[in-house]
Amino acid sequence: xxxxxxxxxxxxxxxxxxxxxxxxxxxxxxxxxxxxxxxxxxxxxxxxxxxxxxxxxxxxxxxxxxxxxxxxxxxxxxxxxxxxxxxxxxxxxxxxxxxxxxxxxxxxxxx
Amino acid sequence: xxxxxxxxxxxxxxxxxxxxxxxxxxxxxxxxxxxxxxxxxxxxxxxxxxxxxxxxxxxxxxxxxxxxxxxxxxxxxxxxxxxxxxxxxxxxxxxxxxxxxxxxxxxxxx
Numbered sequence: 653x654x655x656x657x658x659x660x661x662x663x664x665x666x667x668x669x670x671x672x673x674x675x676x677x678x679x680x681x682x683x684x685x686x687x688x689x690x691x692x693x694x695x696x697x698x699x700x701x702x703x704x705x706x707x708x709x710x711x712x713x714x715x716x717x718x719x720x721x722x723x724x725x726x727x728x729x730x731x732x733x734x735x736x737x738x739x740x741x742x743x744x745x746x747x748x749x750x751x752x753x754x755x756x757x758x759x760x761x762x763x
Numbered sequence: 764x765x766x767x768x769x770x771x772x773x774x775x776x777x778x779x780x781x782x783x784x785x786x787x788x789x790x791x792x793x794x795x796x797x798x799x800x801x802x803x804x805x806x807x808x809x810x811x812x813x814x815x816x817x818x819x820x821x822x823x824x825x826x827x828x829x830x831x832x833x834x835x836x837x838x839x840x841x842x843x844x845x846x847x848x849x850x851x852x853x854x855x856x857x858x859x860x861x862x863x864x865x866x867x868x869x870x871x872x873x
Contacts (some may be wrong), residue, residue, distance in 0.1 A: 658805075686860075695865035696806070696851065742805050751796060752853075752861055754805030 654679035658743045658755030665762055671716075671730040673758050675743030678724065683745040685726040686752065687718055690740040702726060738762045765790040765856050769864030775872040776842045784850060784867040785836040792854030795828050795835040796861065800849045809850075810837070847871055 658675045665671060677683055687699045698711045700718035708718050715734050719727045726743060743755040769786045776782055786795070794813055798806035810821050812828035812835060819826055825838045835854075839846055852864040 696863040698860065701860060744805070746861075751808050751811050753808070754798075757803065757805045759803070 654745075654753065656743060656745055656753055656755045658758060660758060661756065662759045663761070665733050665760065667735055667762055668732045671728070671733050671737070671760070673728040673741055673743075673760075675726045675728075675755055676724055677726075677745045680724070680745070680747060682723060683747055685720060686744040686746070687726065687728045688742040688744065688754075690742060690757075692739070696742070700728070733762045735762050765792075765854070765862050767852055767854055767862055767864040769852050769867055771867055772865070773868040773870065775870050776846065777872045778843060780842050782839040782842050782846070782869065783836060784852075785834060786852035786854070786864045787834040788854065789833065790854075790856075791832045792856070792862075793832070794855035795826070796853040796855075797824075797826050797835070797837045798851040798853060800851065800866075802848070806849075806851055842869075844871055 655678045684703050686701045688696045689699055690696050700708055700710055702708050702720045705720055705723055716730050738761050741758045744752040746752045767786050767788050796811050797809045799809050800806040809824055810819050810826040812819055815828055815832045816830050817828045823840045828835055847869050849866045849868050851866050853861045856862045
């Protein structure tokens with residue numbers, strides 16, 4: 653069966669520090685992968701999606717970047733975090749765009 | 764771009780009550796999905812709708828894909844405390860990505 657792993661679950665980072673969040677998927681090949689951000693009390697904002705290795709589409713220009721070094725690995729990064737980067741980050745995968753499956757999320761607090 | 768308007772934004776429920784929420788859009792969607800998110804967790808798929816007019820149930824949950832393909836509703840019958848959370852509608856956009864509504868937060872009446 654397919655599973656999605658996202659870590660860490662929580663993270664507190666100082667302003668200006670780098671960020672690396674990792675997401676891996678098991679049990680499927682060539683999935684579409686997504687990074688979403690959810691600010692407190694708000695909906696889901698699509699940040700990046702990838703349809704294959706090395707293929708990244710950015711939905712919102714910002715302080716973040718994404719990479720897909722392997723078929724089932726998706727990484728969200730930042731060189732220098734801002735206070736406004738705080739939020740709940742969710743990784744998701746899908747095949748044929750139906751029924752996204754989400755990871756359990758990473759709560760990032762930038763202090 | 765394509766957007767979904769989800770309402771209500773929040774609501775309070777009393778155990779045993781029926782609950783209804785909906786999503787509308789000015790754009791046509793080919794697929795409608797409903798998710799539930801518990802605090803500190805990722806959203807979990809509840810119901811997927813693939814055809815206009817389709818009515819689908821999952822236990823106490825019922826969702827319908829509007830005939831015009833521009834709206835969908837979710838009903839929860841005989842609510843229980845564990846129904847609290849945030850419910851999201853989502854539609855498959857023209858580029859194959861999912862577009863989410865802003866969510867309906869369900870809380871228990873004090």
